[in-house]
Amino acid sequence: MLDRRGLILALGAGLAACRADVPPTRRDSAAEVAQRALGLDSPPDRDFEALLPDSPATPYAPLGQALRALAAGQEGRALVLVLGDSHVAHPRMAERLRDLLQARFGAIGPGRLPPGRAQRGFTPAGLSLTQDGDWQAASALRSATPGPFGLTGYRLSGSRPGDRISLRGTDPRGFDRLHLALHCGPDSGSYRVLAAGQPDTPRESRTATPQLRLIRLDLAPGSREVAVELQGDGPLTLLGWGVDRRGRGVLVESFGINGATLASLDNRSPEILERELAVAPPALIILEFGTNEATDRDFDATAYALALSRRLAALRRASPRSGILLMGVPDAGRPLRGRRRGCAVTPLPALQRVRDVQRRVATRDGAGFFDWSDAVTRDPCRLPALAQADPPLMRPDLVHFTNEGYRLTAERLHAHLLRGTGLGPAGA
Missing domain, CATH: 2.60.120.1360 (Jelly Rolls)
Structure with missing residues (x-):
């Protein structure tokens, strides 16, 4: 009959598949060893932690420090985590961003x-x-x-x-x-x-x-x-x-839900979200929401600003060594039918108010801000021309982008990140 010590060892051997792949840094108790053997206490991945500053000075500082370390040959891993709506649920934008970063700083797969x-x-x-x-x-x-x-x-x-x-x-x-x-x-x-x-x-x-x-x-x-x-x-x-x-390099992981608003983050279990962020702390968290909020004719800017600030604070508590960036909502609208002079688009009713809140909260709360409109779409009235370009950048709904449009967005976002980190254009 196994004694307590033997039982713990047997459990660890029988369930080796759940064993964490990072050795403990101190002498763990028998209970902690058993928990880790069962896969219930995965420690933070040191490869991600190794490249992050203890206290980020700017929203771009963690990513900049991680990328510089990788460029210098240091061992470690950098994670860019993107959470959003249908623009992120469509994987092409994140894939292009991943390709650009991995080509320069190390390719380690999809994540x-x-x-x-x-x-x-x-x-x-x-x-x-x-x-x-x-x-x-x-x-x-x-x-x-x-x-x-x-x-x-x-x-x-x-x-x-x-x-x-x-x-x-x-x-x-x-x-x-x-x-x-x-x-x-x-x-x-x-x-x-x-x-x-x-x-x-x-x-x-x-x-x-x-x-x-x-x-x-x-x-x-x-x-x-x-x-x-x-x-x-x-x-x-x-x-x-x-x-x-395994090895040194960059991951870009993106998770989007069609139709999602910022409130979808509140539907994630807080304790699970915090655990996943702690195990693989990102160098940068990108929040891409706003298109579905912009369809709301009764949009409450004050309530949205409070919700956005609360979400940024929760992410900082869960992942204090990560930077955070808000993607400003891109231009979107409804096409007007028939022959018309001037703008042939009706912008989404709360589009500008959503973007104004995102910019204001990012500035006030110390997050980065990527102006998707300024970088790609520039004005709602340009959307039909983008849909008719060769190749088309917008879909006929004038809300979603084509594959080429999402790839162009990723290229502009990539350039923005490199400027924010002080690394300049790729290859410079």
Whole structure:
């Protein structure tokens, strides 16, 4: 019969898949060791922490310090985290920003993603996502939808044996690390990770009380495929997953929900959001909201300013070493039909008021501000011309951009970030 020490060691060995990949910096208690072995106490990733200032002097300082360190050959990782609405749910803007930063400062893969195909229509470049079986998806779009939700804003739940989600990459460099964000409880079932470098054995996810389990698993270098398969002995709930490569470089992770407003961040579980930010602290958090607020004819500028300030303060408490940037709402409107002189667009009713609040709060609360209108659209009356350009930059709805429009936005945002960090244009 195992004594207490033997039981802890046995648990650690039997559930090695949930073991954190960062050694402790001090002598941990037996209870802490057991918690970490179960995957319930993932410590902050030192590769992200190593490049961040203790107290950012400007909103661009953490990203600037991290990028300079990477350019000088220092080991570490820098994360740019983007949260927003449909402009971010469409992945092309974040992908172009990722390509630009990784080309100069180190490419380490795509990073974390919404779980499976919980985000409908999500087609990330270079990745093929499949989902087999009976899964239930939900998003944090509406406050009436019960949580939990984390950073991704999505949840995927399943319980039938053999149901699986799979990811396949086309990057010849592959990936060598898998991330899982599971919400576990007393009834949670087990699962298998099907990937090179990991044992094909069931993994327990049951916990005494409902709680988040963040798991990092090392895979075989150059892996191109990974799957999570249910055993059917209870439900499994995923709040996110993703793949990357170990080593130095930049990640750009983006999570958007079609139709979202700033309030969708309040529908994320605060304790889960704080935990995910603490484990992988970003160098820069970008908030991209405002288009859906701008459709509100009864828009309350005072209430919106208070909500925006409250959200910035909450993010700073959760991730005090990160910089924060607000993307000012881009021009958007409704096309006027028929032959008309002058402007053929009716701007969204609260467009200018939303942008004015965003700029004012960013200045007052010490966040960066990217003026999307000034950088790309410039005026609502120009939207039809952008939609008819070769190639088109706007879609016919005059609200959303085309792939080329989102890529152009990323290029202008990239230049803005380099100016803010003092690094100048790429290649300079």
